[in-house]
Every structure is written in structure tokens, then in C-alpha cells.
Amino acid sequence: MQASAEVLIIGAGLSGLAAATFLKHKDPDISLLVIEQGDHPGGAVASYLEEGYLAEAGAHGFLDNSLESKVLIHEAGLTQEVEKAPLSEFVRYICLDGQLQCIPQTPGKILKAPLLPLTAKLRVLADLWKKPLPDQPSVAQWVEHRFGKKMLPFADAVFTGTYAGDIERLKLEAVMPGLHNLEQTHGSVLKGALHKMRAARKKNGKKKKGLPAMTSFHAGMSRLPQAMAAKLIPNQEIMYRTVARSIARNEKGWLVRTGQLELQARHVIIALPVNRCLELLADSEFPTPPINALQEARIANVVLGFTDKAKIPFGFGYLAPEKEQRFALGALFSSHMFPARTPEGHVLVEALVGGRRHPERLDLPDEELVSKVYDDLKQLIELPDPPVFSRVLRPKYGIPQLEEGYPALLDWRQKIHAENNNLHLCGFGWQGIGINDMHKQAWEMAKRILTGYQEERAEEVKGVYF
Numbered sequence: 001m002q003a004s005a006e007v008l009i010i011g012a013g014l015s016g017l018a019a020a021t022f023l024k025h026k027d028p029d030i031s032l033l034v035i036e037q038g039d040h041p042g043g044a045v046a047s048y049l050e051e052g053y054l055a056e057a058g059a060h061g062f063l064d065n066s067l068e069s070k071v072l073i074h075e076a077g078l079t080q081e082v083e084k085a086p087l088s089e090f091v092r093y094i095c096l097d098g099q100l101q102c103i104p105q106t107p108g109k110i111l112k113a114p115l116l117p118l119t120a121k122l123r124v125l126a127d128l129w130k131k132p133l134p135d136q137p138s139v140a141q142w143v144e145h146r147f148g149k150k151m152l153p154f155a156d157a158v159f160t161g162t163y164a165g166d167i168e169r170l171k172l173e174a175v176m177p178g179l180h181n182l183e184q185t186h187g188s189v190l191k192g193a194l195h196k197m198r199a200a201r202k203k204n205g206k207k208k209k210g211l212p213a214m215t216s217f218h219a220g221m222s223r224l225p226q227a228m229a230a231k232l233i234p235n236q237e238i239m240y241r242t243v244a245r246s247i248a249r250n251e252k253g254w255l256v257r258t259g260q261l262e263l264q265a266r267h268v269i270i271a272l273p274v275n276r277c278l279e280l281l282a283d284s285e286f287p288t289p290p291i292n293a294l295q296e297a298r299i300a301n302v303v304l305g306f307t308d309k310a311k312i313p314f315g316f317g318y319l320a321p322e323k324e325q326r327f328a329l330g331a332l333f334s335s336h337m338f339p340a341r342t343p344e345g346h347v348l349v350e351a352l353v354g355g356r357r358h359p360e361r362l363d364l365p366d367e368e369l370v371s372k373v374y375d376d377l378k379q380l381i382e383l384p385d386p387p388v389f390s391r392v393l394r395p396k397y398g399i400p401q402l403e404e405g406y407p408a409l410l411d412w413r414q415k416i417h418a419e420n421n422n423l424h425l426c427g428f429g430w431q432g433i434g435i436n437d438m439h440k441q442a443w444e445m446a447k448r449i450l451t452g453y454q455e456e457r458a459e460e461v462k463g464v465y466f
């Protein structure tokens with residue numbers, strides 16, 4: 001059986017659907033087909049509703065500071081369904097010395113707060129004269145070198161919250177390419193940041209941007225892929241239970257084989273997590289990648305509902321650096337941010353367990369996970385009674401870890417793009433792991449198709465939010 005389209009998109013997660021949405025936005029008549037191995041859209045995004053509790057097995061939200069994400073919300077028709085929790089209001093906590101401490105939202109304010117001794121604050125200034133480390137330092141090596149050991153728990157919290165990762169292994173150049181670039185260009189992050197601030201002031205005058213807001217939807221994050229997929233014609237523009245098994249070049253572009261189908265397309269977007277993409281390209285004509293796979297960090301989300309006697313501190317949630325030796329990596333105070341997610345008179349906490357450093361904890365049975373998380377939380381938060389609701393969500397997807405070998409893998413992808421202007425690789429782990437990164441990458445791929453434009457490696461400096 002044969003089918004053809006101008007653009008074939010493999011994967012109906014946020015990346016593939018975002019690429020389809022952007023392409024249709026720019027060219028409503030474009031012939032495209034999205035194929036998805038599962039029976040529904042969304043991939044790593046999976047909202048979970050039970051007995052009035054709405055939780056997330058995957059992403060909980062994204063910041064509203066990305067133009068690409070704003071366009072998608074509009075195109076998906078979800079503007080009225082958006083829920084926002086501004087970071088200026090929903091403070092975050094870090095567990096330090098066995099206690100939750102409220103942390104200001106920017107590195108500058110952290111330095112002013114009484115969280116660090118004066119000597120540690122002064123040590124940060126050493127960044128002004130420290131030479132860049134050779135090779136590709138890990139985040140931990142880099143932070144200690146530039147800003148001092150006392151800043152490590154804060155860096156640890158950031159990368160526990162985003163990658164469920166290990167700062168001893170994550171590569172600075174891969175996870176913060178913008179900061180790495182500032183350091184390389186200006187010899188110091190502080191000097192580079194000042195330079196950028198001055199340039200921005202020149203451009204925008206005194207207008208300050210302010211902090212972004214965490215964004216989701218009334219019915220949870222799954223609404224976004226569902227709404228984008230609903231704009232595509234079933235079986236003509238989107239096909240479920242269809243697995244791409246191989247891809248080969250031919251005179252008309254690319255031939256993608258699934259179990260039963262041969263799909264011919266001029267352009268193919270492989271919108272898959274890095275490891276799935278490497279598997280698909282493994283026996284093909286492309287050069288061998290520098291590494292076979294990225295490590296992935298798996299987590300479990302232990303969802304707990306309490307009566308409102310529980311005194312959950314107001315805010316977004318907390319993170320626990322590894323040195324605190326806690327059972328949970330941290331927890332989201334979901335019903336503070338998004339209040340309609342519990343039955344009346346109840347509160348919802350979603351605690352994350354496992355990650356790159358503690359995969360063995362995911363082998364525990366659900367009851368044990370619930371009881372260990374409850375014991376852990378009880379020491380940090382006033383919880384007079386045990387949870388009245390509990391559920392352990394075990395996401396199918398791991399979070400790609402941008403560790404040793406990742407920068408070379410990005411070079412490999414760039415070479416493939418340079419040599420094949422009608423093959424486009426984006427998706428979970430290619431230049432970032434967050435939803436906004438995925439939407440940006442999807443937009444870059446749509447732009448390549450529509451204009452033949454050759455993307456350059458973006459080295460954007462992103463805000464560091466805890």
C-alpha cells in the first residue's frame with residue numbers, strides 16, 4: 001500500500017504536532033501527513049484525571065515567554081482554556097538543611113537574600129577573572145569553578161527540577177549553551193550578562209520584561225496536543241497506530257516504511273526523542289552517530305490528595321538538592337497554582353521520585369512509594385493527616401540527559417541537515433528538553449521547509465528559574 005504527502009511528520013508528540021500546526025498556519029493547503037505509533041496524540045504529555053484530582057504524568061506546564069508557544073495556543077484555539085501561575089506570585093522553595101526555604105526567582109536576588117554567607121556571595125565575583133575551563137565541563141565543575149562550591153545546591157535544584165538530572169554529568173555547553181557562549185565571548189558570565197543588559201536597554205529603553213508565568217490548561221497539558229491533532233483530518237493528515245520502521249532516500253525525496261505502508265514524501269520531519277530517532281536511522285545510509293544513545297532519567301509522580309488541614313506553603317513547589325539526601329526530588333503544590341484540580345476542600349501535591357541518580361527507587365511498589373514520600377514530606381510540611389487520595393503515575397518516557405557526547409551528537413545532526421535539506425530532525429532532546437524548546441525547534445523545521453533556510457545553532461541565554 002502506498003501513500004504520499006509533501007511533508008511526512010513522524011511522531012504526534014508536541015514537536016510533530018507543532019511542526020504540522022506551523023506549516024498549516026503558513027500554508028493552509030500544504031499536503032502533510034503525521035504518523036503516530038500510539039492511539040492518541042501527546043507522547044510525553046499525559047494528563048491524568050481520577051476522582052476529581054487532575055495530575056500530570058509528564059509535563060506540568062511551560063513558561064509563557066515563548067512566541068512559538070503563544071502562536072500554537074492561538075492556532076489550536078485554546079486561548080480561553082489557558083491557566084497561568086505567575087512566577088512572581090508562586091514562589092519556589094529549596095530544601096536546605098532539612099527545611100524549606102523560599103528562594104527568590106533570579107540569581108541576583110538569591111545573592112541578596114540571607115541564604116548564603118557573605119564569603120560565598122563575594123566568591124561569586126571571582127567569575128570576573130576566572131579563565132574558562134578547558135574541554136567540556138560538567139555543570140557542577142563549571143559552577144564550582146566560576147561561582148564557588150556554595151552555589152552548587154542551587155544549580156543542583158535547577159537541574160533536578162528540569163532534567164531530573166545529575167549536575168556532575170550534565171554538560172554545561174549542552175544544557176546552557178547561552179551561558180557557555182557568554183563566558184566564551186566575554187571571558188566572564190557577569191561581564192557578558194552586563195553587556196547583554198546594556199544592549200537590551202539600548203534596544204528597549206527602560207521597559208522591564210518581568211517574570212514569566214507557568215502555563216497550562218483547565219483540563220491539563222494534554223489539551224494542547226489534543227487540540228492541535230483535532231485540526232488534522234483523520235487518516236488523511238494524521239494516522240495513529242502507524243510506526244515508522246525505516247527511511248530511505250529515493251529520487252522523489254524519502255520513502256518511509258511502516259508495517260504495511262510505503263509512504264513517499266518530499267520532506268520528512270523526524271519529530272521523535274533523540275534515542276527513538278537514532279534507532280530509526282540506525283540501519284540507514286547516514287553516517288554513524290558519535291554515540292548510540294543518550295542516557296534517560298525516569299521519574300515517578302506520586303500524586304497525593306490531602307484535606308485542607310494540610311498546611312502546604314503557598315507557591316509552586318520545592319526542590320531538594322542531592323546533598324539533602326531526601327527520598328523525593330521535590331514536589332509541586334499543584335492545587336495552589338491551578339486551584340480547580342481537586343475536589344472541594346482538598347489540596348494536591350505531586351512529588352517526583354527517581355531521576356538520574358536514583359532509578360532504583362522506581363522499582364518499589366506503589367504503596368511503598370506513597371508511604372516513603374509521605375514520610376519525607378511530613379518532615380518538611382505540616383501534614384496532620386495521611387493522604388486521602390494517592391496514585392503513582394509512572395511516565396513511559398524518560399528525560400534525555402545531555403551528558404558526555406551530546407555536543408558531538410548535535411554536530412552530527414547539523415551535518416545531516418547540511419547534506420539533506422529535505423530531512424529535518426527535531427524532538428525531545430534535540431537542543432533542549434522543555435516544551436518551549438520543542439516548539440522553537442518545530443518552528444525552525446517548518447521554516448526550513450517553507451523557505452529552504454539553513455538553521456544555525458541558537459545559543460539563547462535563558463532565564464534561570466527555580
Ligand SMILES: Cc1cc2nc3c(=O)[nH]c(=O)nc-3n(C[C@H](O)[C@H](O)[C@H](O)COP(=O)(O)OP(=O)(O)OC[C@H]3O[C@@H](n4cnc5c(N)ncnc54)[C@H](O)[C@@H]3O)c2cc1C
Nearest residue numbers: 011013014015037043044058059060244427428433434435
Ligand atoms: C516526566 C516528564 C516531565 C516533564 N515535565 C516538563 C515540564 O514541566 N515542562 C516542560 O517544558 N517540559 C517537560 N517535559 C518535557 C516535555 O514533555 C517534552 O519536551 C515534550 O513533550 C517532547 O515532545 P516530543 O514531541 O518531542 O516527543 P514525545 O512527546 O516523545 O513524542 C514523540 C511521539 O512519537 C511517537 N513515536 C515514537 N516512535 C515512533 C515511530 N517510530 N513511528 C511513529 N511514531 C513514533 C511516540 O509515540 C510519541 O507520541 C517533561 C518530560 C517528561 C518525560
